[in-house]
Amino acid sequence: MADDKPVVESFQLDHTKVKAPYVRYIDTEKGPNGDVVSNYDLRLVQPNENAIPTGGLHTIEHTIAVLLRERIPGYIDCSPFGCRTGFLGRTLHRGCGQGSEGGAGIHRFRSHLG
Numbered sequence: 001m002a003d004d005k006p007v008v009e010s011f012q013l014d015h016t017k018v019k020a021p022y023v024r025y026i027d028t029e030k031g032p033n034g035d036v037v038s039n040y041d042l043r044l045v046q047p048n049e050n051a052i053p054t055g056g057l058h059t060i061e062h063t064i065a066v067l068l069r070e071r072i073p074g075y076i077d078c079s080p081f082g083c084r085t086g087f088l089g090r091t092l093h094r095g096c097g098q099g100s101e102g103g104a105g106i107h108r109f110r111s112h113l114g
Helices: 054-071 101-113
Strands: 023-031 034-042 074-080 086-093
Touching: 023 054, 054 086
Parallel strands: none
Antiparallel strands: 023 034, 034 086, 074 086
16 A cells, blocks of 8 residues: 555655756646646745745735736646745646646746746
8 A cells, every 4th residue: 555655746856956946847737638737846945944934925925826827827826835945836728638838838937937
């Protein structure tokens, strides 16, 4: 039964090798109807070194929610990580069928954040 445990992608990432701030494409998940959900790591401070204070994190969360929802078609959510170093972003692409959305999706995230 131990082999049935889900793999948490961020637990596999060597956080000492990445340097914040960055936007990192994580993966895509495909639904039975061809819908594609793309996941992104929007890291603002270096993991295991700093954390964004709760009030600041909440302000950033609301600001990102408004700005990205207005600018990125298919925007779903941008939720803070529990470690308070950044956010998990998600976009939906209905009926995309084949192929990964990673390249185009990360371009949309990057172009609207910087």
